[in-house]
Amino acid sequence: MHKILVFNNEKLLRQALTHRSYVNENPDEGGHNERLEFLGNAILNFISGEYLYRSYPELGEDEMTRRRAALVDERQLAKFAVEVGLDFRIRLGQGAIRDGGYQNPNLLSSAFEAVVGAYYLDKNRDIEVLRPLIEQLFESVPKDVIVALSNVDSKNKLQEIVQSNGAKAPPKYDTEKIGGTDHAPQFLSRVYVDGKLYGEGTGRSKKNAEKQAAEDALARLKKRGLF
Missing domain, CATH: 1.10.1520.10 (Ribonuclease III domain)
Incomplete structure:
Protein backbone atom coordinates (compact mmCIF):
# COMPACT_ATOMS: atom_id res chain seq x y z
CA MET A 1 0.00 0.00 0.00
CA ASP A 153 -0.50 23.26 -23.55
CA SER A 154 -3.25 24.41 -25.88
CA LYS A 155 -4.54 27.32 -23.81
CA ASN A 156 -1.11 28.84 -23.28
CA LYS A 157 -0.18 28.34 -26.92
CA LEU A 158 -3.40 30.00 -28.08
CA GLN A 159 -2.79 32.97 -25.82
CA GLU A 160 0.75 33.40 -27.10
CA ILE A 161 -0.37 33.27 -30.73
CA VAL A 162 -3.30 35.68 -30.50
CA GLN A 163 -1.31 38.19 -28.48
CA SER A 164 1.56 38.02 -30.97
CA ASN A 165 -1.03 38.81 -33.65
CA GLY A 166 -2.23 41.94 -31.89
CA ALA A 167 -5.05 40.76 -29.60
CA LYS A 168 -5.95 43.38 -27.01
CA ALA A 169 -6.73 40.85 -24.26
CA PRO A 170 -6.14 37.16 -23.45
CA PRO A 171 -8.66 34.58 -24.74
CA LYS A 172 -11.86 34.38 -22.73
CA TYR A 173 -13.63 31.05 -22.13
CA ASP A 174 -17.39 30.75 -21.72
CA THR A 175 -18.06 27.25 -20.33
CA GLU A 176 -21.37 25.69 -19.33
CA LYS A 177 -22.80 22.31 -18.48
CA ILE A 178 -24.90 21.06 -21.40
CA GLY A 179 -25.90 17.57 -20.34
CA GLY A 180 -24.84 14.29 -18.85
CA THR A 181 -25.37 13.31 -15.23
CA ASP A 182 -23.96 14.41 -11.89
CA HIS A 183 -21.25 11.77 -12.09
CA ALA A 184 -20.64 12.10 -15.84
CA PRO A 185 -21.40 15.69 -16.83
CA GLN A 186 -20.83 17.15 -20.29
CA PHE A 187 -19.54 20.69 -20.74
CA LEU A 188 -19.40 22.99 -23.74
CA SER A 189 -16.78 25.73 -23.91
CA ARG A 190 -16.47 28.60 -26.38
CA VAL A 191 -13.30 30.67 -26.57
CA TYR A 192 -13.45 34.32 -27.61
CA VAL A 193 -10.69 36.75 -28.52
CA ASP A 194 -11.60 40.44 -28.40
CA GLY A 195 -15.26 39.43 -28.46
CA LYS A 196 -15.01 37.16 -31.51
CA LEU A 197 -15.65 33.40 -31.37
CA TYR A 198 -12.44 31.51 -32.13
CA GLY A 199 -13.27 27.91 -31.20
CA GLU A 200 -15.57 25.45 -29.44
CA GLY A 201 -15.02 22.23 -27.53
CA THR A 202 -16.76 19.71 -25.30
CA GLY A 203 -15.54 17.53 -22.45
CA ARG A 204 -16.46 15.79 -19.21
CA SER A 205 -14.90 18.58 -17.18
CA LYS A 206 -14.62 22.34 -17.63
CA LYS A 207 -10.86 21.96 -17.95
CA ASN A 208 -11.13 19.44 -20.79
CA ALA A 209 -13.83 21.41 -22.59
CA GLU A 210 -11.68 24.56 -22.51
CA LYS A 211 -8.67 22.61 -23.73
CA GLN A 212 -10.71 21.27 -26.66
CA ALA A 213 -11.96 24.79 -27.45
CA ALA A 214 -8.37 26.05 -27.49
CA GLU A 215 -7.32 23.21 -29.79
CA ASP A 216 -10.23 23.97 -32.12
CA ALA A 217 -9.17 27.63 -32.22
CA LEU A 218 -5.57 26.65 -32.95
CA ALA A 219 -6.69 24.41 -35.82
CA ARG A 220 -8.71 27.27 -37.32
CA LEU A 221 -5.79 29.69 -36.97
CA LYS A 222 -3.45 27.20 -38.59
CA LYS A 223 -5.77 26.91 -41.59
CA ARG A 224 -5.57 30.69 -41.92
CA GLY A 225 -1.79 30.51 -41.87
CA LEU A 226 -1.43 32.56 -38.71
CA PHE A 227 1.21 30.24 -37.23
Missing part, protein backbone atom coordinates in the same frame (compact mmCIF):
# COMPACT_ATOMS: atom_id res chain seq x y z
CA HIS A 2 1.30 3.45 -0.87
CA LYS A 3 2.09 5.64 2.14
CA ILE A 4 -0.43 8.22 1.00
CA LEU A 5 -3.16 5.69 1.82
CA VAL A 6 -1.98 5.05 5.39
CA PHE A 7 -4.13 7.26 7.63
CA ASN A 8 -4.46 7.73 11.35
CA ASN A 9 -8.08 8.78 10.78
CA GLU A 10 -9.63 6.18 8.49
CA LYS A 11 -12.87 8.19 8.30
CA LEU A 12 -10.96 10.99 6.61
CA LEU A 13 -9.59 8.61 3.99
CA ARG A 14 -13.05 7.15 3.44
CA GLN A 15 -14.49 10.62 2.83
CA ALA A 16 -11.66 11.43 0.40
CA LEU A 17 -12.58 8.33 -1.61
CA THR A 18 -16.33 9.06 -1.58
CA HIS A 19 -17.77 10.60 -4.73
CA ARG A 20 -20.97 12.64 -4.69
CA SER A 21 -22.75 9.90 -6.68
CA TYR A 22 -22.19 7.44 -3.81
CA VAL A 23 -23.64 9.85 -1.24
CA ASN A 24 -26.65 10.50 -3.49
CA GLU A 25 -27.43 6.77 -3.40
CA ASN A 26 -26.41 6.35 0.27
CA PRO A 27 -27.51 9.55 2.03
CA ASP A 28 -26.67 8.20 5.51
CA GLU A 29 -23.04 7.75 4.53
CA GLY A 30 -21.97 11.32 5.30
CA GLY A 31 -19.99 13.79 3.24
CA HIS A 32 -18.43 13.49 -0.20
CA ASN A 33 -14.92 14.51 -1.21
CA GLU A 34 -15.37 17.81 -3.05
CA ARG A 35 -14.07 20.13 -0.31
CA LEU A 36 -11.04 17.86 0.16
CA GLU A 37 -10.55 17.93 -3.61
CA PHE A 38 -10.40 21.75 -3.49
CA LEU A 39 -7.77 21.63 -0.75
CA GLY A 40 -5.71 18.96 -2.50
CA ASN A 41 -5.71 20.93 -5.75
CA ALA A 42 -4.24 23.96 -3.97
CA ILE A 43 -1.59 21.82 -2.27
CA LEU A 44 -0.56 20.11 -5.51
CA ASN A 45 -0.22 23.45 -7.29
CA PHE A 46 1.98 24.76 -4.49
CA ILE A 47 4.20 21.67 -4.24
CA SER A 48 4.60 21.38 -8.00
CA GLY A 49 5.50 25.07 -8.28
CA GLU A 50 8.08 24.86 -5.51
CA TYR A 51 9.44 21.59 -6.93
CA LEU A 52 9.99 23.13 -10.36
CA TYR A 53 11.46 26.33 -8.91
CA ARG A 54 14.00 24.33 -6.92
CA SER A 55 14.77 21.67 -9.53
CA TYR A 56 15.11 23.88 -12.61
CA PRO A 57 16.86 27.16 -11.69
CA GLU A 58 17.46 27.88 -15.37
CA LEU A 59 13.75 28.02 -16.30
CA GLY A 60 11.77 31.23 -16.64
CA GLU A 61 8.27 31.88 -15.34
CA ASP A 62 6.45 30.97 -18.56
CA GLU A 63 8.13 27.57 -18.93
CA MET A 64 7.67 26.73 -15.24
CA THR A 65 3.98 27.61 -15.57
CA ARG A 66 3.62 25.26 -18.53
CA ARG A 67 5.47 22.45 -16.78
CA ARG A 68 3.39 22.88 -13.64
CA ALA A 69 0.25 22.60 -15.76
CA ALA A 70 1.65 19.37 -17.23
CA LEU A 71 2.38 17.87 -13.79
CA VAL A 72 -1.10 18.58 -12.41
CA ASP A 73 -3.00 17.95 -15.64
CA GLU A 74 -6.16 15.86 -15.21
CA ARG A 75 -4.77 12.91 -17.14
CA GLN A 76 -1.48 12.97 -15.26
CA LEU A 77 -3.22 13.09 -11.88
CA ALA A 78 -5.42 10.20 -13.01
CA LYS A 79 -2.25 8.20 -13.71
CA PHE A 80 -0.99 9.03 -10.23
CA ALA A 81 -4.31 7.83 -8.81
CA VAL A 82 -3.88 4.46 -10.50
CA GLU A 83 -0.22 4.28 -9.48
CA VAL A 84 -1.05 4.63 -5.78
CA GLY A 85 -4.00 2.23 -6.04
CA LEU A 86 -7.00 4.53 -5.87
CA ASP A 87 -8.78 3.39 -9.02
CA PHE A 88 -10.92 0.60 -7.57
CA ARG A 89 -11.04 2.04 -4.05
CA ILE A 90 -13.11 5.07 -5.05
CA ARG A 91 -16.64 4.80 -3.70
CA LEU A 92 -18.98 5.50 -6.60
CA GLY A 93 -22.70 5.25 -7.15
CA GLN A 94 -23.92 2.40 -9.32
CA GLY A 95 -24.67 4.75 -12.20
CA ALA A 96 -21.12 6.09 -12.16
CA ILE A 97 -19.74 2.56 -12.07
CA ARG A 98 -21.85 1.54 -15.08
CA ASP A 99 -20.51 4.59 -16.93
CA GLY A 100 -16.94 3.42 -16.41
CA GLY A 101 -16.20 5.60 -13.41
CA TYR A 102 -13.22 3.56 -12.26
CA GLN A 103 -11.47 4.47 -15.52
CA ASN A 104 -12.78 8.04 -15.78
CA PRO A 105 -9.79 10.46 -15.71
CA ASN A 106 -11.93 13.22 -14.21
CA LEU A 107 -13.10 11.05 -11.29
CA LEU A 108 -9.64 9.56 -10.77
CA SER A 109 -7.87 12.93 -10.74
CA SER A 110 -10.50 14.38 -8.40
CA ALA A 111 -10.10 11.46 -5.99
CA PHE A 112 -6.33 11.86 -6.04
CA GLU A 113 -6.64 15.56 -5.19
CA ALA A 114 -9.07 14.73 -2.38
CA VAL A 115 -6.73 12.11 -0.90
CA VAL A 116 -3.85 14.61 -0.99
CA GLY A 117 -5.99 17.13 0.88
CA ALA A 118 -7.10 14.52 3.40
CA TYR A 119 -3.56 13.26 3.96
CA TYR A 120 -2.43 16.82 4.67
CA LEU A 121 -5.15 17.18 7.33
CA ASP A 122 -4.44 13.72 8.75
CA LYS A 123 -0.79 14.63 9.26
CA ASN A 124 -1.65 17.73 11.31
CA ARG A 125 -1.42 20.06 8.31
CA ASP A 126 2.30 19.35 7.92
CA ILE A 127 3.06 19.79 4.23
CA GLU A 128 6.62 18.55 4.76
CA VAL A 129 5.27 15.06 5.46
CA LEU A 130 3.38 15.16 2.18
CA ARG A 131 6.01 16.79 -0.02
CA PRO A 132 8.41 13.80 -0.50
CA LEU A 133 5.54 11.48 -1.45
CA ILE A 134 4.20 13.87 -4.08
CA GLU A 135 7.64 14.73 -5.43
CA GLN A 136 8.37 11.01 -5.80
CA LEU A 137 5.35 10.82 -8.12
CA PHE A 138 6.48 13.92 -10.02
CA GLU A 139 9.92 12.39 -10.48
CA SER A 140 8.37 9.22 -11.90
CA VAL A 141 7.18 11.23 -14.92
CA PRO A 142 9.92 11.16 -17.59
CA LYS A 143 11.37 14.62 -18.13
CA ASP A 144 10.79 14.41 -21.88
CA VAL A 145 7.10 13.72 -21.22
CA ILE A 146 6.82 16.81 -19.01
CA VAL A 147 8.51 18.93 -21.64
CA ALA A 148 6.33 17.50 -24.42
CA LEU A 149 3.15 18.07 -22.43
CA SER A 150 4.18 21.59 -21.51
CA ASN A 151 4.91 22.40 -25.12
CA VAL A 152 1.42 21.38 -26.21
Whole structure:
Protein backbone atom coordinates (compact mmCIF):
# COMPACT_ATOMS: atom_id res chain seq x y z
CA MET A 1 0.00 0.00 0.00
CA HIS A 2 1.30 3.45 -0.87
CA LYS A 3 2.09 5.64 2.14
CA ILE A 4 -0.43 8.22 1.00
CA LEU A 5 -3.16 5.69 1.82
CA VAL A 6 -1.98 5.05 5.39
CA PHE A 7 -4.13 7.26 7.63
CA ASN A 8 -4.46 7.73 11.35
CA ASN A 9 -8.08 8.78 10.78
CA GLU A 10 -9.63 6.18 8.49
CA LYS A 11 -12.87 8.19 8.30
CA LEU A 12 -10.96 10.99 6.61
CA LEU A 13 -9.59 8.61 3.99
CA ARG A 14 -13.05 7.15 3.44
CA GLN A 15 -14.49 10.62 2.83
CA ALA A 16 -11.66 11.43 0.40
CA LEU A 17 -12.58 8.33 -1.61
CA THR A 18 -16.33 9.06 -1.58
CA HIS A 19 -17.77 10.60 -4.73
CA ARG A 20 -20.97 12.64 -4.69
CA SER A 21 -22.75 9.90 -6.68
CA TYR A 22 -22.19 7.44 -3.81
CA VAL A 23 -23.64 9.85 -1.24
CA ASN A 24 -26.65 10.50 -3.49
CA GLU A 25 -27.43 6.77 -3.40
CA ASN A 26 -26.41 6.35 0.27
CA PRO A 27 -27.51 9.55 2.03
CA ASP A 28 -26.67 8.20 5.51
CA GLU A 29 -23.04 7.75 4.53
CA GLY A 30 -21.97 11.32 5.30
CA GLY A 31 -19.99 13.79 3.24
CA HIS A 32 -18.43 13.49 -0.20
CA ASN A 33 -14.92 14.51 -1.21
CA GLU A 34 -15.37 17.81 -3.05
CA ARG A 35 -14.07 20.13 -0.31
CA LEU A 36 -11.04 17.86 0.16
CA GLU A 37 -10.55 17.93 -3.61
CA PHE A 38 -10.40 21.75 -3.49
CA LEU A 39 -7.77 21.63 -0.75
CA GLY A 40 -5.71 18.96 -2.50
CA ASN A 41 -5.71 20.93 -5.75
CA ALA A 42 -4.24 23.96 -3.97
CA ILE A 43 -1.59 21.82 -2.27
CA LEU A 44 -0.56 20.11 -5.51
CA ASN A 45 -0.22 23.45 -7.29
CA PHE A 46 1.98 24.76 -4.49
CA ILE A 47 4.20 21.67 -4.24
CA SER A 48 4.60 21.38 -8.00
CA GLY A 49 5.50 25.07 -8.28
CA GLU A 50 8.08 24.86 -5.51
CA TYR A 51 9.44 21.59 -6.93
CA LEU A 52 9.99 23.13 -10.36
CA TYR A 53 11.46 26.33 -8.91
CA ARG A 54 14.00 24.33 -6.92
CA SER A 55 14.77 21.67 -9.53
CA TYR A 56 15.11 23.88 -12.61
CA PRO A 57 16.86 27.16 -11.69
CA GLU A 58 17.46 27.88 -15.37
CA LEU A 59 13.75 28.02 -16.30
CA GLY A 60 11.77 31.23 -16.64
CA GLU A 61 8.27 31.88 -15.34
CA ASP A 62 6.45 30.97 -18.56
CA GLU A 63 8.13 27.57 -18.93
CA MET A 64 7.67 26.73 -15.24
CA THR A 65 3.98 27.61 -15.57
CA ARG A 66 3.62 25.26 -18.53
CA ARG A 67 5.47 22.45 -16.78
CA ARG A 68 3.39 22.88 -13.64
CA ALA A 69 0.25 22.60 -15.76
CA ALA A 70 1.65 19.37 -17.23
CA LEU A 71 2.38 17.87 -13.79
CA VAL A 72 -1.10 18.58 -12.41
CA ASP A 73 -3.00 17.95 -15.64
CA GLU A 74 -6.16 15.86 -15.21
CA ARG A 75 -4.77 12.91 -17.14
CA GLN A 76 -1.48 12.97 -15.26
CA LEU A 77 -3.22 13.09 -11.88
CA ALA A 78 -5.42 10.20 -13.01
CA LYS A 79 -2.25 8.20 -13.71
CA PHE A 80 -0.99 9.03 -10.23
CA ALA A 81 -4.31 7.83 -8.81
CA VAL A 82 -3.88 4.46 -10.50
CA GLU A 83 -0.22 4.28 -9.48
CA VAL A 84 -1.05 4.63 -5.78
CA GLY A 85 -4.00 2.23 -6.04
CA LEU A 86 -7.00 4.53 -5.87
CA ASP A 87 -8.78 3.39 -9.02
CA PHE A 88 -10.92 0.60 -7.57
CA ARG A 89 -11.04 2.04 -4.05
CA ILE A 90 -13.11 5.07 -5.05
CA ARG A 91 -16.64 4.80 -3.70
CA LEU A 92 -18.98 5.50 -6.60
CA GLY A 93 -22.70 5.25 -7.15
CA GLN A 94 -23.92 2.40 -9.32
CA GLY A 95 -24.67 4.75 -12.20
CA ALA A 96 -21.12 6.09 -12.16
CA ILE A 97 -19.74 2.56 -12.07
CA ARG A 98 -21.85 1.54 -15.08
CA ASP A 99 -20.51 4.59 -16.93
CA GLY A 100 -16.94 3.42 -16.41
CA GLY A 101 -16.20 5.60 -13.41
CA TYR A 102 -13.22 3.56 -12.26
CA GLN A 103 -11.47 4.47 -15.52
CA ASN A 104 -12.78 8.04 -15.78
CA PRO A 105 -9.79 10.46 -15.71
CA ASN A 106 -11.93 13.22 -14.21
CA LEU A 107 -13.10 11.05 -11.29
CA LEU A 108 -9.64 9.56 -10.77
CA SER A 109 -7.87 12.93 -10.74
CA SER A 110 -10.50 14.38 -8.40
CA ALA A 111 -10.10 11.46 -5.99
CA PHE A 112 -6.33 11.86 -6.04
CA GLU A 113 -6.64 15.56 -5.19
CA ALA A 114 -9.07 14.73 -2.38
CA VAL A 115 -6.73 12.11 -0.90
CA VAL A 116 -3.85 14.61 -0.99
CA GLY A 117 -5.99 17.13 0.88
CA ALA A 118 -7.10 14.52 3.40
CA TYR A 119 -3.56 13.26 3.96
CA TYR A 120 -2.43 16.82 4.67
CA LEU A 121 -5.15 17.18 7.33
CA ASP A 122 -4.44 13.72 8.75
CA LYS A 123 -0.79 14.63 9.26
CA ASN A 124 -1.65 17.73 11.31
CA ARG A 125 -1.42 20.06 8.31
CA ASP A 126 2.30 19.35 7.92
CA ILE A 127 3.06 19.79 4.23
CA GLU A 128 6.62 18.55 4.76
CA VAL A 129 5.27 15.06 5.46
CA LEU A 130 3.38 15.16 2.18
CA ARG A 131 6.01 16.79 -0.02
CA PRO A 132 8.41 13.80 -0.50
CA LEU A 133 5.54 11.48 -1.45
CA ILE A 134 4.20 13.87 -4.08
CA GLU A 135 7.64 14.73 -5.43
CA GLN A 136 8.37 11.01 -5.80
CA LEU A 137 5.35 10.82 -8.12
CA PHE A 138 6.48 13.92 -10.02
CA GLU A 139 9.92 12.39 -10.48
CA SER A 140 8.37 9.22 -11.90
CA VAL A 141 7.18 11.23 -14.92
CA PRO A 142 9.92 11.16 -17.59
CA LYS A 143 11.37 14.62 -18.13
CA ASP A 144 10.79 14.41 -21.88
CA VAL A 145 7.10 13.72 -21.22
CA ILE A 146 6.82 16.81 -19.01
CA VAL A 147 8.51 18.93 -21.64
CA ALA A 148 6.33 17.50 -24.42
CA LEU A 149 3.15 18.07 -22.43
CA SER A 150 4.18 21.59 -21.51
CA ASN A 151 4.91 22.40 -25.12
CA VAL A 152 1.42 21.38 -26.21
CA ASP A 153 -0.50 23.26 -23.55
CA SER A 154 -3.25 24.41 -25.88
CA LYS A 155 -4.54 27.32 -23.81
CA ASN A 156 -1.11 28.84 -23.28
CA LYS A 157 -0.18 28.34 -26.92
CA LEU A 158 -3.40 30.00 -28.08
CA GLN A 159 -2.79 32.97 -25.82
CA GLU A 160 0.75 33.40 -27.10
CA ILE A 161 -0.37 33.27 -30.73
CA VAL A 162 -3.30 35.68 -30.50
CA GLN A 163 -1.31 38.19 -28.48
CA SER A 164 1.56 38.02 -30.97
CA ASN A 165 -1.03 38.81 -33.65
CA GLY A 166 -2.23 41.94 -31.89
CA ALA A 167 -5.05 40.76 -29.60
CA LYS A 168 -5.95 43.38 -27.01
CA ALA A 169 -6.73 40.85 -24.26
CA PRO A 170 -6.14 37.16 -23.45
CA PRO A 171 -8.66 34.58 -24.74
CA LYS A 172 -11.86 34.38 -22.73
CA TYR A 173 -13.63 31.05 -22.13
CA ASP A 174 -17.39 30.75 -21.72
CA THR A 175 -18.06 27.25 -20.33
CA GLU A 176 -21.37 25.69 -19.33
CA LYS A 177 -22.80 22.31 -18.48
CA ILE A 178 -24.90 21.06 -21.40
CA GLY A 179 -25.90 17.57 -20.34
CA GLY A 180 -24.84 14.29 -18.85
CA THR A 181 -25.37 13.31 -15.23
CA ASP A 182 -23.96 14.41 -11.89
CA HIS A 183 -21.25 11.77 -12.09
CA ALA A 184 -20.64 12.10 -15.84
CA PRO A 185 -21.40 15.69 -16.83
CA GLN A 186 -20.83 17.15 -20.29
CA PHE A 187 -19.54 20.69 -20.74
CA LEU A 188 -19.40 22.99 -23.74
CA SER A 189 -16.78 25.73 -23.91
CA ARG A 190 -16.47 28.60 -26.38
CA VAL A 191 -13.30 30.67 -26.57
CA TYR A 192 -13.45 34.32 -27.61
CA VAL A 193 -10.69 36.75 -28.52
CA ASP A 194 -11.60 40.44 -28.40
CA GLY A 195 -15.26 39.43 -28.46
CA LYS A 196 -15.01 37.16 -31.51
CA LEU A 197 -15.65 33.40 -31.37
CA TYR A 198 -12.44 31.51 -32.13
CA GLY A 199 -13.27 27.91 -31.20
CA GLU A 200 -15.57 25.45 -29.44
CA GLY A 201 -15.02 22.23 -27.53
CA THR A 202 -16.76 19.71 -25.30
CA GLY A 203 -15.54 17.53 -22.45
CA ARG A 204 -16.46 15.79 -19.21
CA SER A 205 -14.90 18.58 -17.18
CA LYS A 206 -14.62 22.34 -17.63
CA LYS A 207 -10.86 21.96 -17.95
CA ASN A 208 -11.13 19.44 -20.79
CA ALA A 209 -13.83 21.41 -22.59
CA GLU A 210 -11.68 24.56 -22.51
CA LYS A 211 -8.67 22.61 -23.73
CA GLN A 212 -10.71 21.27 -26.66
CA ALA A 213 -11.96 24.79 -27.45
CA ALA A 214 -8.37 26.05 -27.49
CA GLU A 215 -7.32 23.21 -29.79
CA ASP A 216 -10.23 23.97 -32.12
CA ALA A 217 -9.17 27.63 -32.22
CA LEU A 218 -5.57 26.65 -32.95
CA ALA A 219 -6.69 24.41 -35.82
CA ARG A 220 -8.71 27.27 -37.32
CA LEU A 221 -5.79 29.69 -36.97
CA LYS A 222 -3.45 27.20 -38.59
CA LYS A 223 -5.77 26.91 -41.59
CA ARG A 224 -5.57 30.69 -41.92
CA GLY A 225 -1.79 30.51 -41.87
CA LEU A 226 -1.43 32.56 -38.71
CA PHE A 227 1.21 30.24 -37.23
